[in-house]
Amino acid sequence: MDKNIPYKIYLSEDELPKQWYNVRADMKKKPSPLLDPGTGKPVTLEQMSGIFCTELARQELDDTTPYIDIPKDIRDFYRMYRPSPLTRAYFLEKALDTSAKIYYKFEGNNTSGSHKLNSAIAQAYYAKQQGLKGVTTETGAGQWGTALSMACAYLGLDCKVFMVKCSYEQKPFRREVMRTYGANVTPSPSETTEVGKKILAEFPGTTGSLGCAISEAVEAAVTHEGYRYVLGSVLSQVLIHQTVIGLETMTACDKYGIKPDVIIGCAGGGSNLGGLISPFMGRKLRGEADYRFIAVEPASCPSLTRGKYAYDFCDTGKVCPLAKMYTLGSGFIPSANHAGGLRYHGMSSVLSELYDQGLIEARSVEQTSVFQAATQFARVEGTLPAPESSHAIRVAIDEALKCKETGEEKTILFGLTGTGYFDMLAYQKYNDGEMSDYIPTDEELKSSLDKLPKI
Numbered sequence: 001m002d003k004n005i006p007y008k009i010y011l012s013e014d015e016l017p018k019q020w021y022n023v024r025a026d027m028k029k030k031p032s033p034l035l036d037p038g039t040g041k042p043v044t045l046e047q048m049s050g051i052f053c054t055e056l057a058r059q060e061l062d063d064t065t066p067y068i069d070i071p072k073d074i075r076d077f078y079r080m081y082r083p084s085p086l087t088r089a090y091f092l093e094k095a096l097d098t099s100a101k102i103y104y105k106f107e108g109n110n111t112s113g114s115h116k117l118n119s120a121i122a123q124a125y126y127a128k129q130q131g132l133k134g135v136t137t138e139t140g141a142g143q144w145g146t147a148l149s150m151a152c153a154y155l156g157l158d159c160k161v162f163m164v165k166c167s168y169e170q171k172p173f174r175r176e177v178m179r180t181y182g183a184n185v186t187p188s189p190s191e192t193t194e195v196g197k198k199i200l201a202e203f204p205g206t207t208g209s210l211g212c213a214i215s216e217a218v219e220a221a222v223t224h225e226g227y228r229y230v231l232g233s234v235l236s237q238v239l240i241h242q243t244v245i246g247l248e249t250m251t252a253c254d255k256y257g258i259k260p261d262v263i264i265g266c267a268g269g270g271s272n273l274g275g276l277i278s279p280f281m282g283r284k285l286r287g288e289a290d291y292r293f294i295a296v297e298p299a300s301c302p303s304l305t306r307g308k309y310a311y312d313f314c315d316t317g318k319v320c321p322l323a324k325m326y327t328l329g330s331g332f333i334p335s336a337n338h339a340g341g342l343r344y345h346g347m348s349s350v351l352s353e354l355y356d357q358g359l360i361e362a363r364s365v366e367q368t369s370v371f372q373a374a375t376q377f378a379r380v381e382g383t384l385p386a387p388e389s390s391h392a393i394r395v396a397i398d399e400a401l402k403c404k405e406t407g408e409e410k411t412i413l414f415g416l417t418g419t420g421y422f423d424m425l426a427y428q429k430y431n432d433g434e435m436s437d438y439i440p441t442d443e444e445l446k447s448s449l450d451k452l453p454k455i
């Protein structure tokens with residue numbers, strides 16, 4: 001062990017960031033604007049404010065302000081579980097017998113079990129500030145719904161969650177955590193919305209999808225006085241809130257003289273990865289330092305590695321604005337065989353633009369190799385990782401094993417976004433040797449990409 005670097009680096013409450021960072025301010029070529037699906041013109045603040053809280057809509061459209069003050073109430077809430085530790089993976093390094101130094105930033109240290117709480121509290125706070133009664137949202141696996149329920153309970157806001165029906169049935173404990181925090185959880189599709197009724201009439205017995213739940217949540221927001229819709233990933237505002245992860249990491253690294261060579265994160269909609277890398281990317285964009293960044297996605301939902309950079313719908317119901325992003329097409333649904341999260345068809349427009357400019361790399365990995373890495377990590381480092389987070393572990397281990405061959409002493413940093421306690425059915429499948437891999441064929445991707453909107 002390196003006696004100058006503790007196993008866990010804890011920051012003090014005073015070192016909690018006072019501002020979030022908006023990486024778009026330092027990008028010379030900015031992400032393309034969101035477009036109104038009706039007119040094809042950039043959306044206005046007024047249009048956005050019909051669906052989202054006004055301040056959040058403002059953050060979404062702001063690509064010039066580098067730093068945004070974190071309101072005191074949000075920082076107070078962060079104190080319940082932040083700053084989160086940066087851990088030196090000494091035991092993993094030893095198990096791999098690698099010359100690389102490995103660090104991870106752990107975001108699972110709160111009841112919701114993931115980084116999503118960082119944005120949930122911010123979004124709930126601005127809704128409360130605006131005098132709203134409540135918010136609506138969708139949840140798939142349940143992490144986002146849980147995080148939002150916690151934030152709403154804290155602020156006394158009503159929270160309506162549309163939970164994809166198959167998860168509602170398969171993950172009863174997630175649902176009960178949300179209800180314990182006072183959320184109203186409805187299995188989607190439901191009879192409570194017009195779009196839900198329509199889908200149920202057309203496909204009786206359907207177990208739902210994320211795209212359908214989004215459409216129901218948006219409808220519930222616009223038809224209930226005093227409600228707005230909130231989303232836990234993909235959007236630029238979410239990426240801004242998640243920079244609390246990267247800013248803390250940077251403070252810890254600077255304090256101990258740690259210089260990461262490569263920074264790795266899993267990428268579903270891109271919020272944790274964007275949040276972790278943004279401050280480091282800022283340094284790179286300003287020419288102050290250089291880093292390699294790697295986005296890791298499932299081979300079964302490969303938006304960066306096999307998707308197209310184009311305008312697409314953010315939801316299956318086609319009610320949200322169009323975003324230019326790496327996408328597999330809004331109708332793409334990953335194979336039922338895919339166990340973990342990270343099943344969104346598109347990618348944050350900020351990360352998409354950075355990837356298109358060659359500033360970040362992307363890699364796709366198969367789920368059996370992801371669970372192999374998860375198991376190896378759990379056994380030596382103690383923490384049971386979420387399947388999503390384990391995508392980053394897989395590539396961190398691969399990079400460390402490369403160093404073992406070359407003898408390089410690279411510093412590898414990855415985001416450990418959450419814990420896997422609610423994912424034991426997937427672990428069970430892996431432990432029983434019943435997990436397999438599925439990689440979509442070119443024809444499958446083409447049929448969904450052929451349906452991209454013509455802009």
Ligand SMILES: *Cc1c(COP(=O)(O)O)cnc(C)c1O
Nearest residue numbers: 233268269270271272388417418
């Ligand atoms: C939601 C989630 C992700 C993926 O979402 P991003 O927006 O890509 O960060 C990753 N890990 C965990 C634990 C999650 O809950």
